[in-house]
Amino acid sequence: MDQEEKVKTASTAMASDIKVQMFGNAEKITKTTENSEKIHSIIEKWNAMSKKAAKATIKQYGPPNEASDSRLIWYCNGDWKRTIVYRDEIPHDFPQPHTDVIENVINYTVPIEKYTDIAKFDGSIIVERTRGEVSSRCDMEAANILALNLMHEIVTGRLGPERAREKYCEITSAFMMNRSTPTMEKLQFKVATKPVYDTDTVLIADEMLQEARKKLHELVDENEDKIH
Template sequence: MEQEEKLKTAGIAMGSDFKLQTLGGGEKTTKTVEDIEKVKAIVNDWNAMPKKAADRTIEQYGPPNEATQSRLIWYNNGPWKRTIVYRDEIPHDFPEPHTDCIENYINYPVPPEMFSELAKFDGSLIVERTRGEVSSRCDMEAANIAALNLMNDIVTGKLSAEEARDKNSEAISAFMMNRPAPYAEKLQFEVSKEAKYDTDVVTAADEMAEQGVKKIKDTADTNNNSQDTNYH
């Protein structure tokens, strides 16, 4: 890629960043839902666990907003920002042997200094710093609810990673034995519906940043001149 093209790309990227931070609208969720017969045909070829996770989620939230051969996606379903059920499973033995195939997302900005502690707690807890999101991936929604509740306890200093692992095992065991398990039944903290990005700080060389800004201006001027010509 030539330098001119690289700077043009950088200019477009800076313009997009400014637009999103000023106007928002980073994630354009799909509002329509997929035809249920199409979804059933897709899921019919899946293995038993992801098929069961898909059937449970459809029963609870209705047909997904998007469906491909490898995943079903729901947006803003129940307490979730996004739910994905995957065809492809990931083996996981904590707190008991299972396969990860359903992932539930929430808006939740985690301080970077807490990342290591959360990783010690559960390898299927995924923290996205820039997006300001946390998700949990497991075999059922209840297990994800428990993991996210314990994530919040770790971040807020109520529990250590080891204590959270013990409490997670207790919550899942109680849930599976049909005993009261509030941590696996409902999120125990308020979740924001608004995304809060962690955009970090600019560290690129000033010269490159200046050239990128110039490219934004040049592109805008070109577009304006083109519109004026078309108008006349």
């Protein structure tokens, strides 16, 4: 990539950032659902745990909005911003050996000072700082609900990571013995309907900013032309 192309790329990136922050509409979801025959042909090739998670999610939420050989994706299903069931399994031994195959995503802002505690609690909780999201991956949705509820307890200062791990084990054991476990049934906190992006701080600003503004005007003109 030559210097001119680098400047054009940086200018386009800046203009896109300004456009998204001004006009929104950064995230688009697929509203249509996939054909059941296509889904069946995909998951029949998967391993047992991935296939089980896929069938359970389809039973609860209906067919996914997107499907490929490696994953099924639902948008805005229940409390979730996004749910993904994966073909490829991730081995995980906490609190007992299993594979992570389902990921549930919510809009959630985690203070930076809590990142380490969350990582100490459960390595399958993923914090997306810029995107304003948190997700949990496990073998079943109920386990993700529990993990996110305990993550919220850590963020709000009610639990430390070690106690959260203990509670995860206690509640999971109760769940396996068919006892009442409300924290595995529903999120115990209010979930934001819209993301709050953490755009961080501009540290590089020079002539590219001027180019970005020009590019922004071009994008605005394009939008107006589409409207008319």
